[in-house]
Amino acid sequence: MNILISGATSGIGQQLAKDYAAQGHRVYACGRNQEKLAELSASADTIETLQFDVTDRAACRTTLGAIDSLDIVILSAGVCEYIDDAKHFDADLVERVFAANFFGMVNCAEALTPNLNKGAKLVFIDSMSRLLPFTRAQAYGASKAATFYFAQSLGVDLKPHGIQVVTVSPGFVKTPMTDANDFAMPMRITVEQASASFRQQLAKGRSTIYFPRRFGFILRLLNKLPTALQLRIAQRMKD
Ligand SMILES: NC(=O)c1ccc[n+]([C@@H]2O[C@H](COP(=O)([O-])OP(=O)(O)OC[C@H]3O[C@@H](n4cnc5c(N)ncnc54)[C@H](OP(=O)(O)O)[C@@H]3O)[C@@H](O)[C@H]2O)c1
Structure with missing residues (x-):
């Protein structure tokens, strides 16, 4: 298979790039960090690297627009910033996080979707x-x-084209992103475990993927509670 992964220079994306390449798949590994991209490229003949910033829409169009015959696209690039002072929060921070996490994925998807064929999977x-x-x-x-x-919503409209949109909701996975956290992270798993669970669930054809699965089950249960109760639980986590 031909698999493109954004955020392949670290954490979950990097592990997926290594594991898919080890299984003999052709991997397009994307990121900004040239050193890490060079390491990935040297680690397997089947890895090709692409360097661009997902927040740069023009760069996404130029770099990704001509790639076709992809079987799987995995959009993993993202950042995490927390708001420490809710009373004086910084809208620039919110915009920065949306630029990478939301618009970064939208930019990549915009450039790649026209060339996706029937049977392709587009993973967010x-x-x-x-x-x-x-x-x-x-x-x-x-x-x-x-x-x-x-x-x-994109999945609803791409289904008639034979493209399956998949969402992946990880709990805590040990990566440089969560290494920066200063709070308890229940049920945190390794990137190897995350990659194995992801690949297994994707191969089964799932459209919504959660790992670790037990933590996903608990959070989805909490999500079904009345809003007032959810807010009480969230408040208690803060106190
Ligand atoms: N780890 C967790 O517990 C966890 C939990 C839930 C969801 N997630 C999500 O899973 C995804 C991967 O997280 P991770 O923990 O593996 O994070 P990570 O180790 O910090 O890796 C983040 C990746 O995103 C890339 N990236 C960030 N900003 C970018 C930009 N502007 N342009 C291009 N690439 C960019 C980085 O590449 P460069 O450094 O090369 O730019 C890096 O490869 C993220 O979307 C994250 O929100 C993670």
Whole structure:
């Protein structure tokens, strides 16, 4: 298969790039970090690298617009910034997070979708944070909720074209992104576990993927509670 992965220079995307290449698939690994891209390219003959910033729409169009015959596109590039002072929050921070997490994925999808053929899978990585109004996660959680909605709605309209849109909502996975967190991360898994679970669920044809699955089950249950109760739970997590 031909597989394109954004955010392939670190964390979940990097592990997926390595694992898919090890299985003999052709991988287009995308990122900004030239050193990490060179390492990836040297690690397997089947990895080709593409360097661009997902927030640069013109660069996405130029770099990705001519790529065809992709079987799987995995949009993983993203950032996490928390809001520490809700009373004086910084709208620039919110815009930065949306630029990478939401518009970054939209930019890549815009450039790639016209060349996707019947049977292709277009995968958006959001987050379980979209399931509950977590403290300090206003920008991050909102960007992931927007990504989830966008992806699901796009899936409705791409289905007649034979393109399956898939959303992936990870819980906590040990990566440089979560290494920066200063709070308890229940049920955190390794990137190897995340990659294995992702690849298994995708191969089964799932359109919505959660890992670790038990944490996903719990958060989806909480998400079904009345809003007032969800807010009480979120408040208690903060206190
Ligand atoms: N780790 C978790 O627990 C967790 C949980 C839920 C959801 N997620 C989501 O899963 C995805 C991967 O997260 P991760 O933990 O693997 O993060 P990570 O280790 O920090 O990696 C982030 C990746 O995104 C790329 N990236 C960021 N901004 C970019 C930009 N403007 N242009 C191009 N590439 C950019 C980085 O590439 P360069 O450094 O080369 O630019 C890097 O490859 C993210 O969307 C994240 O929100 C992660």
